[in-house]
Amino acid sequence: VGKGLLVGAALPVALAASGGWGAFRAIRPVRAAIVTVEDSERRIRCRIGAILRGIGLDAAALGDRLTVLARPKGGIKLDNPEDVRGLLRVLKDFAPDYLNLDNLARMAGGDENTSEIRPAVEAADAIREELGAAVVLTHHWGKASQDKRGIHRSRGWSGIPAMADAHLTVTREENS
Numbered sequence: 001v002g003k004g005l006l007v008g009a010a011l012p013v014a015l016a017a018s019g020g021w022g023a024f025r026a027i028r029p030v031r032a033a034i035v036t037v038e039d040s041e042r043r044i045r046c047r048i049g050a051i052l053r054g055i056g057l058d059a060a061a062l063g064d065r066l067t068v069l070a071r072p073k074g075g076i077k078l079d080n081p082e083d084v085r086g087l088l089r090v091l092k093d094f095a096p097d098y099l100n101l102d103n104l105a106r107m108a109g110g111d112e113n114t115s116e117i118r119p120a121v122e123a124a125d126a127i128r129e130e131l132g133a134a135v136v137l138t139h140h141w142g143k144a145s146q147d148k149r150g151i152h153r154s155r156g157w158s159g160i161p162a163m164a165d166a167h168l169t170v171t172r173e174e175n176s
Helices: 001-016 041-054 079-091 115-131 159-163
Strands: 032-036 066-070 100-102 135-138
Touching: 001 032, 001 041, 001 066, 001 100, 041 066, 066 079, 066 100, 079 115, 079 135, 100 115, 115 135, 115 159
Parallel strands: 032 066, 032 100, 100 135
Antiparallel strands: none
16 A cells, blocks of 8 residues: 555545554544545445455444545645535535545646645635644655655645655665
């Protein structure tokens, strides 16, 4: 499973099921939503099933606390106010406590290497405020710097990490 999907699917599954993910344990079940423009709903559902099996739960543990919006028709551009309003309309009734938006580069119309991407990052804050949910905006980091094993360089505009309230970095050990 890709690192982005660990945060984008495993964490919302653990939260919705009040289960665990590694050392993480949910205190109580919450309503979690996954919005992805990269993967099909079928692929996400298969991965969710694998995650549930991996943590020893069945789909009934999720109840109605997990929703998936995958590859919405026309896509979603967070820097497009109409797209954001549409996304909020879809999510408002579900009322998520946790929302994963996967991924920034594909949900923004601007160049991720310039400040053109700023409106998309700001939209994630507006969505958080409107829904009252924790919003995770998945963004992939660059490769390790040359001759600096394990040290990853920032990918895209330098304001991306600066605008985040927190960072969760998921890495994979070499040869694993």
